[in-house]
Amino acid sequence: MKNCERFTDLLSDYAENGLASAEKRELDVHLQQCSECRSAADGVVNLRYSLRQMPALKTSPDFETILRTRIKMERRAHAAPIWNFRHLAPRRVATLSAAVVAIVCLIYLWPSFFGPTFQPASPTIAVSQMQAAPNGVLLSVSPAKILYTLDQVTPQLWPNFGTARQSTGRAASTPTDSLRTDLPPRPATTPVAHQPITF
């Protein structure tokens, strides 16, 4: 019985002449001795023959006409919306989606990758640092070392800015005035109201 199970596993290959010669010889010997397996082997061979003899069906005469009509209807249905991606291959849709996502991410993460590439939105004022000689002669002006946003320019930071242009006296209202030792100490000034800066 154990042998029968082993040999029935080989019956399909036997019917298709797909057994190695040693296996085939072994099976032939078994089939001579076992009527049940011999009957099964004959059955499989006959079955294959009968299945091959089954008549082939043909599609109905209007099969292609119906198919053409269905395709026409489908093309009409799919022609309208531009956002319909069904006509695209899945790989193309995936590539397009990936590209869109990548562009959105790039735009969103641009500043963090490359640092700010343009000036901050708030307006700034460039304040020149002035180097003055002890006698009061202005030696040099190094431009734009300090950047203040306009919000930061308060009367305390640069108290006489607004008045300096209006006064006819010397320009003693720069931030470096405190370096000048030849000037008499500045009297305590009353805070000047913040005036609009004009250039």
Next chain:
Amino acid sequence: MAEPIQTPDGKISDEDLIEKFQRGDLYAYELIVKRYKDQLLNFVYRFLNNQEEAEDVVQETFLRVYRNRHAYQRVAKFSTWIYTIAGNLARTELRRRHRRRFFSLSSLGVEDKEYEISDEMLNPEQHTNTVLSEEIIQREINKLSAKFREVIILRDIQELSYEEISKIIRVPIGTVKSRVNRARLRLQGRLKHLLDKNK
């Protein structure tokens, strides 16, 4: 561009036809339909045992080929691809049919279930002509489970290679061989009386 490969009988290969169709040649699609419609109908009909449903499934298969033509890549044989589509649709139809039958039977009373005709009522000895033999074989094929039915149709009626079947149903070749063997043994056991007579 590579020259179209011709089959031994002088026909252009399926793979070249689908490539032409992918480039917009509708005549190539028509040739594919003509080449495969009867083959697929036989496969699906033996699977479903209903010609009308089988034609619907084959129509749907060709529609899917039309719709998803760009999904096909030349790495696989075209026949494998189209059989896979048809097999999947046939299995879906079979499941749908089982659901329908389940719901229609569950809605009947106990006495109503007597309408089911027992297979034992059909005595195969009484039928000797080929048409009836074919009907009996078909009936027995339909009693096999879907996984056995599919492989025996593809192997013994469609005469595809084990390798092709393995790719179509996406299981290893060893499993395909084992299923074919078991399906043949079951079928020959049930049709023994008929097969002995046809010897």
